[in-house]
Amino acid sequence: MERSRQLNDELSRMINVLITEYKPLKIIIFGSFVMGNINEWSDIDLVIIKDTEKSFYERLKEVIEIAEPNIAVDILVYTPKEEEELKDDLFYREEILKKGRVIYDALQ
Numbered sequence: 001m002e003r004s005r006q007l008n009d010e011l012s013r014m015i016n017v018l019i020t021e022y023k024p025l026k027i028i029i030f031g032s033f034v035m036g037n038i039n040e041w042s043d044i045d046l047v048i049i050k051d052t053e054k055s056f057y058e059r060l061k062e063v064i065e066i067a068e069p070n071i072a073v074d075i076l077v078y079t080p081k082e083e084e085e086l087k088d089d090l091f092y093r094e095e096i097l098k099k100g101r102v103i104y105d106a107l108q
Contacts, residue, residue, distance in 0.1 A: 004038045006071060011044055011103075014067045019104055021066050024050045025080065026107075030100030043072035047096055049083050 031045030
C-alpha cells in the first residue's frame with residue numbers, strides 16, 4: 001500500500017508541474033499502475049503528446065528536467081502526428097490506447 005501512495009503522490013505532483021510548465025496536449029498513464037498490479041518495483045509509465053519540432057531525445061530530456069521525477073518513470077513523448085501513426089502499432093494500440101487512461105487532455 002505504501003508504494004501505491006508514493007506513486008499516486010508523485011504522479012499528481014508531476015502532472016501538475018507538466019501541465020503548468022510543459023503544456024502538453026495530452027497525458028496518458030499505462031502499465032502496472034493503471035492495471036492495479038503495483039509492487040515495490042512498480043514505476044510510472046506515461047505517454048505525453050505535445051506539438052513540438054524537437055527531436056524525440058530532446059523532448060524526453062525536457063520533460064525529465066521539468067518534472068524532476070523522484071521515483072522510476074518511463075516516459076514517451078510524441079507529437080500529434082506521431083501519435084496518429086502509432087495507432088497502427090500493436091503495442092501502442094493494445095497497451096496504451098485500450099488499457100491506458102487519459103489523465104489530462106487540453107482539448108477537453
